[in-house]
Structures are given as structure tokens and as C-alpha cells.
Amino acid sequence: MASSAIGAEISGNVSSVSGEELAGVMVRFTDPVSGVSESVFTQPDGSYSISTRLSGLLQVRLRLPYYRDRTTTLPEVEADSRHELSFKMEAMAGEQEISDSLPAAYHFGNLPYEEGDHALFNRYQFQRDCLTCHQMGNPLTRVARTADGWVDTIARMHAYLGNFDAELRDRRSVILAKGFDGKPLKVRPEFPVDSSLFTTKITEFRMERGIVPHDAIVHPTTGLIFTIDQGADHMAVTDPETGATKYISQSKGGTEYYEFGSVAGEIAVFNGRNGPHSLALHQNGKYYVTNTSTNSIGVFNPKTMEWEPLHFIGHGAVYPHTIRVDSQGIVWFTLAGSEQVGKLDPTTGKTQVVNLPRVKPGGISGGTTPYGIDIDPIHGDVWYTRLFGDRIGRIDPETLEITEYASPVKGPRRMRFDRAGVLWVTGYSEGTLARIETDGYKTKVFYMPEYVPNHRPAPYALGVHPDTQDIWINENMTDRIYRFIPDEERFVAYPIPLSGTYTRDTDFMADGSACMSNNPVPASALEGGVLQIICIDVDGNKKTDSPSET
Numbered sequence: 383m384a385s386s387a388i389g390a391e392i393s394g395n396v397s398s399v400s401g402e403e404l405a406g407v408m409v410r411f412t413d414p415v416s417g418v419s420e421s422v423f424t425q426p427d428g429s430y431s432i433s434t435r436l437s438g439l440l441q442v443r444l445r446l447p448y449y450r451d452r453t454t455t456l457p458e459v460e461a462d463s464r465h466e467l468s469f470k471m472e473a474m475a476g477e478q479e480i481s482d483s484l485p486a487a488y489h490f491g492n493l494p495y496e497e498g499d500h501a502l503f504n505r506y507q508f509q510r511d512c513l514t515c516h517q518m519g520n521p522l523t524r525v526a527r528t529a530d531g532w533v534d535t536i537a538r539m540h541a542y543l544g545n546f547d548a549e550l551r552d553r554r555s556v557i558l559a560k561g562f563d564g565k566p567l568k569v570r571p572e573f574p575v576d577s578s579l580f581t582t583k584i585t586e587f588r589m590e591r592g593i594v595p596h597d598a599i600v601h602p603t604t605g606l607i608f609t610i611d612q613g614a615d616h617m618a619v620t621d622p623e624t625g626a627t628k629y630i631s632q633s634k635g636g637t638e639y640y641e642f643g644s645v646a647g648e649i650a651v652f653n654g655r656n657g658p659h660s661l662a663l664h665q666n667g668k669y670y671v672t673n674t675s676t677n678s679i680g681v682f683n684p685k686t687m688e689w690e691p692l693h694f695i696g697h698g699a700v701y702p703h704t705i706r707v708d709s710q711g712i713v714w715f716t717l718a719g720s721e722q723v724g725k726l727d728p729t730t731g732k733t734q735v736v737n738l739p740r741v742k743p744g745g746i747s748g749g750t751t752p753y754g755i756d757i758d759p760i761h762g763d764v765w766y767t768r769l770f771g772d773r774i775g776r777i778d779p780e781t782l783e784i785t786e787y788a789s790p791v792k793g794p795r796r797m798r799f800d801r802a803g804v805l806w807v808t809g810y811s812e813g814t815l816a817r818i819e820t821d822g823y824k825t826k827v828f829y830m831p832e833y834v835p836n837h838r839p840a841p842y843a844l845g846v847h848p849d850t851q852d853i854w855i856n857e858n859m860t861d862r863i864y865r866f867i868p869d870e871e872r873f874v875a876y877p878i879p880l881s882g883t884y885t886r887d888t889d890f891m892a893d894g895s896a897c898m899s900n901n902p903v904p905a906s907a908l909e910g911g912v913l914q915i916i917c918i919d920v921d922g923n924k925k926t927d928s929p930s931e932t
Contacts, residue, residue, distance in 0.1 A: 390459045393431035394468040396424050403428030406575030410879050412441040417588030418625035421879050422923045423579040447573050448474050481566035487859035489519030491837035493561030506811035507745040510793040513840050516903040520882050526564030529555040544748020571833035576874045583922030587625050592913035595899045597660045597887045609899050610658035617682050632656050632689050660704045670713045672702035697735040708757045714764050716752040736782050741771040754796035760803035767794035790825035791816045796843035800851050813838035831873050845888030854896045856885040880909040895919040
């Protein structure tokens, strides 16, 4: 890939075979050498144009719901070259072809859930139980099989939740066998084309050595993207100018996989030697990392590009999860496997844990799973979620006094404060977004759009744009990322280039692009099988004559 101030210009038109102009077609260009891809969307009149830094032989792919992909190659693209490339797209025909093209959410929504708020396998409990680490309903997980054929898989999945009840295992197996029967779906979701797509560019950076590249942070000074990999036990450092990624092992190479045993061991089967999961940039310039397998906090120095000695947490801590740094430089993190929140003072190396109040877990889970965490920018309090406890809590950082509240959303997952001190929380179980004014705990819930009734999205995490304060939501079942505009109380959906997309967190580049890792488990669940970083720039393809946003 050659990077230049003057990029190649590629333009054209896209229509159906009958001549209908097609809006919202994703036109994707890929440099197979660097692995970098850039995508734009067609305008209402079917036209598209892109100024691209990619060069050489480029692979081209067009995608639009209910139409067959078009692919071709564009040879000898140079930095200042101009190309005209138009296409006709053919509509899908058969029911099976259409059904196979639909995102996982619509296959998962076909399951015959149990009815009633207290049913263990109703829709929202099923969503929280079965989608926490990966999709259900993609081609890898919806293969038709008998109930007996599901038993071993469900036994393993239930063990991750700390549940070993054979009757519950068999009940869920029957539901999955009935719902994933191999027959084509009848539902036809209607995906809107928001005018924001007409100015959007999506860039992808391939991570060939990724196993589970989890959370990613854009460095505020260098612009490099730092991603910790839970499976490969390394820090991946991606240069968005070139698309090149360096990998720095935390364990000096090598990977260990753990056998089943305790609940912690069962979780750790996914991990490398340390299992780095989440990271936060400290005021001292170093990244602090939760190591899920060794119950430690890792330290990575981006100046030297080296790992420094671990801080082992102790105190019975199990599975350090999400991590944040407060204004005083204290590192806070949730402990998903031991019902605790932990803190580390990097200047002394001292760790401390706060035992959370006993709460009955929801559904079949053996624990409440303390999950998301963030620091109130106004008051300095530490807030956290309990995914399977439907609770949101606050910790006074000085006294460590805990106050817990009923969550306004089911399955509260990750959270972020905006700069005004408003707390935003994803509701994973029902596809919701909560707005919480922490003074007085005033809440408002927004339901994310569903494109077929009762087929809910699954919002994992969110990020608050530092300039616009828009809320960017990592949703993991519709192959889309969502932006919520608070002033308008409106959601915008951005289609993602690869099917099977599962993203974990969002951070932002200096130009405003929203960036995140794309890391379904296993990697083969992602179209193409190679994990990646995605960056969405809503103004990246803006032209002076582009349609205005409505």
C-alpha cells in the first residue's frame, strides 16, 4: 500500500440488472498485499466515488442486502490515477440463498424461546447466556443437528456459567435443535440506508497473527492503535498510515491452553498464557492490562515497546476484566469471576479488592459477573455493572463504600461517562441503551432499532466521541455498528464489510474515526477467517455536493 497526499480517484455507478439505481451499496477496495481495505457507499442516484491511498492491484467487492455480491480486480492503481468502474447487481432469487445471507440475529431470533419473564430460557435470558462471548446463528453455530447432538456443546457452555444441571442442558438442547433446523428463514429484515452512509468511509486493517484481539486504544500522540490479544498473549501495534502491525509477546512467545477444572480454568481455555483482555492508558504513559488467566495486571510501555513486570492481584481475585484509570492515577478493574472490584496504585504496586454485595444471579448463571467499569469525570466515583446480576454500582474511591442500584436495562454490560458526567450503559439482553444521571439516579432507556419484530440487537460496549459526544455502540449480531445521537435521540446503523462481525470496544482517532477490533470466537466465524481493526469515519468520503444528513 502506498500512502500519498494525492490518492487515486475511483468512481462509477451501481444499478440492478433492470437499470434501477441502487443506494447504499458498499463498494470495498482491498490491497491484498497490505491487507488494508477501504469501503464507501453509493449515493441515492447509485453513484460512488472514493479517493483512496491504496495502490497496486486492488480487489473490489460490492455488497447490498438481498443482492448477490459482485467482485472484480482493478489493476495498476497509482497514487494519482483516475478510474471509472460501474456495475450491475443481480438480486438474490431462492429462499435458501436469501436466508443464508442474513446476519446471525435473524437465525438466532428463530429459536422457540420459553415464554414469561421468569422462564429460564426466555429470549432475553437466552441472549445473555449464549451470546456473551460469540455469535449464535452464524453459519458456524447454526448447523442443523439433533438435540442429542447439542448436548456436549451445551454442557461445555453451561460450565462456563457455573451451571452443571443436566435437565437444563437437555432443555436448551431441544430449543436449539428446533430453531436451527436448516430450513430457510421467512423473515425479511428491512435495513434502512441512512444519509450518513453517503459520506462515510470504513477502513480495515488485517491482523494475521490475531487469535482474540480484544480491546483496542488509539494512542493520543502517535496515532498508533494498541490492541491486546487474549488468545495470543501479545500487544499488537498497528500503524494506520501503512496498515502494518507489530506483535510484542507478553510471555516471550509460546501459548498455553488450560484444561477444564474450576470455573476460572474453564474460562481460561480461551486464553493464552496471561489472557490479556482490557487496557487503559495511564498518566505515566504506560498501558495497564487485565490478565484474565494469571489474575494479574500487565504493564506495557509504548515508548520502549516492552512489557514490564506484572502486578499479581491476590486477595482471591479471579478473572480481571475491564480496566480504567482515575484522575489520581489509581487503576480500577472489575473481577468477573470473584464478585469483586479491584484497584492498583502503580506508584507502590499495592493492590486492594472490594467485595461486592451478595446478589442472586439471573437465569442459570452461577455468578453475577462484574463487568463494565468507568470513572465519573465530575465526582471521581467508580461505577460498575454486574452483567448477570442486573445491577449497577458505585464505589466511593476514598471510603470504598458501595451503593448498588437496580439496572434500568437487562444485562448491563459495558459503560462510559460522557464529559458532562452522564453515564451510558449497554443493555445486552434486550438491545437497549441506558442514559443515567448519577445524581439522583435518573434513568432513561432507548431501544435500539430492530428490523424484524422481536429480533433484538446485542450491544456489547460503547464509546463516547470526544468531540460530538455521540455514543458509538458495538453490536454483535447484525453485522452493524450503531451511532446514537443524543440530541436527536436517534440511532444510525453502519453496515460492516465482513459477515460474522463481533466487536468489543470503541476508541477514536484524531480525525474522529471510531475504531474497534473485530474478533469473533473462533476466528473462522468471521468471513475470511482473519481478524482485524475497523475504523469508521463518517466524514471520510465527504464531497462538497454530498447529500446533507437528514
